Amino acid sequence: MSKKPLILGIESSCDETSGSIISENDKGQPIVLSNIISSQVDVHKEFGGVVPELAARSHIEKIDWIVQKAIDDSGIKINEIDAVASTAGPGLVVCLSVGLSFGKALAASLNKPFIAVNHLEGHALSPKLNSELNYPYLLLLISGGHSQYLSVNNLSKYQRLGTTIDDAIGEAFDKTAKLLDIEFPGGPQIEVLAKKGDPNKYNLPKPIFNKGGCNLSFAGLKTAVLKITNQIKTDQEKFDLAASFQKTILEILYKKTKIAFEQFEKQVNPKEKKFVVAGGVAANKEIRNMLMKLCEEENYEPIFPPIELCGDNAAMIGMVGLEKFKLKQFNNLDYPAKPRWPLDENAAFLKGAGVKL
Numbered sequence: 552m553s554k555k556p557l558i559l560g561i562e563s564s565c566d567e568t569s570g571s572i573i574s575e576n577d578k579g580q581p582i583v584l585s586n587i588i589s590s591q592v593d594v595h596k597e598f599g600g601v602v603p604e605l606a607a608r609s610h611i612e613k614i615d616w617i618v619q620k621a622i623d624d625s626g627i628k629i630n631e632i633d634a635v636a637s638t639a640g641p642g643l644v645v646c647l648s649v650g651l652s653f654g655k656a657l658a659a660s661l662n663k664p665f666i667a668v669n670h671l672e673g674h675a676l677s678p679k680l681n682s683e684l685n686y687p688y689l690l691l692l693i694s695g696g697h698s699q700y701l702s703v704n705n706l707s708k709y710q711r712l713g714t715t716i717d718d719a720i721g722e723a724f725d726k727t728a729k730l731l732d733i734e735f736p737g738g739p740q741i742e743v744l745a746k747k748g749d750p751n752k753y754n755l756p757k758p759i760f761n762k763g764g765c766n767l768s769f770a771g772l773k774t775a776v777l778k779i780t781n782q783i784k785t786d787q788e789k790f791d792l793a794a795s796f797q798k799t800i801l802e803i804l805y806k807k808t809k810i811a812f813e814q815f816e817k818q819v820n821p822k823e824k825k826f827v828v829a830g831g832v833a834a835n836k837e838i839r840n841m842l843m844k845l846c847e848e849e850n851y852e853p854i855f856p857p858i859e860l861c862g863d864n865a866a867m868i869g870m871v872g873l874e875k876f877k878l879k880q881f882n883n884l885d886y887p888a889k890p891r892w893p894l895d896e897n898a899a900f901l902k903g904a905g906v907k908l
């Protein structure tokens with residue numbers, strides 16, 4: 552039996568520092584030997600959001616021991632690593648630069664290939680860590696910075712079907728949480744508070760619900776939440792607003808996903824109807840349940856990464872690194888950190904006032 556590749560993945564694009572060792576089984580499926588994630592919640596809590604300079608400093612302080620622990624926990628030796636894969640974008644340049652420089656330096660010192668990974672591709676392929684998945688499949692990527700429907704046609708081959716024209720869905724959760732005075736990071740707390748509230752109490756807007764194909768918009772929703780929070784007096788009203796907000800998101804995603812299914816079938820003509828949901832917001836159980844029900848109605852197979860791999864992690868980066876390693880897709884050591892790096896480079900930039908849908 553030939554030696555299986557061992558890839559070190561490194562992630563530092565935002566506020567998680569992470570290192571992971573990935574290999575593969577006899578069927579060529581990726582296996583996670585270690586995945587160490589250190590979150591910076593305590594660093595940013597008092598500011599109510601991620602402060603780039605502090606995030607970068609924290610990455611610098613931790614990256615050494617995180618990578619060392621990833622290697623130790625996997626049971627391999629550092630010189631057995633076959634390639635180093637680091638997130639190169641999109642994200643905060645000061646943060647990306649930490650994991651990118653560290654990865655390049657380590658690859659150079661080990662005399663092994665270096666692989667630059669798109670963070671979004673990590674999310675997009677993350678379900679491969681627990682399920683067999685063939686291309687093409689439809690992907691809903693919902694994170695703190697992105698909300699997109701994409702046809703994943705192959706490694707590095709994406710076709711965007713729809714995107715947000717303003718805020719990302721995770722951003723809408725986080726901003727609503729902030730307005731409700733929930734401590735950072737508030738997004739996941741909305742789900743918890745919503746359980747105690749009446750989802751029909753407040754009627755919130757659903758921007759571009761009846762136009763724009765499967766494009767999304769959440770900015771108007773946030774403004775409506777702001778107006779209501781100014782009148783809220785009791786905890787129960789707070790729970791009701793959290794529940795109403797989440798219900799509105801569910802209704803938007805239900806309708807837009809149905810449109811995305813139609814577009815995927817028409818434009819891509821796939822052999823199998825598989826629907827992958829990835830990114831931090833895919834951890835939301837209500838969203839998962841609603842999308843699973845929709846898949847049942849529309850005859851799609853729903854696929855979610857394990858909850859612990861929905862947020863930012865280096866396992867997904869190492870896994871993309873493994874796929875690229877097998878195709879010998881290596882990068883030079885002058886590869887830059889990219890703040891913007893869309894998966895579908897050909898898709899039009901759809902953001903801001905005056906966007907025509």
Ligand code: KG4
Nearest residue numbers: 694695696721738739830831832835862863
């Ligand atoms: O993918 P991720 O970890 O980081 C980015 O690449 O953006 O996603 C983080 C986002 C945050 O906006 C967070 O509030 C949101 O995912 N999130 C959730 C839940 N868990 C994380 N939003 C709603 N419900 C959740 N349970």
Ligand code: ZN
Nearest residue numbers: 674694862863
């Ligand atoms: Zn992410």
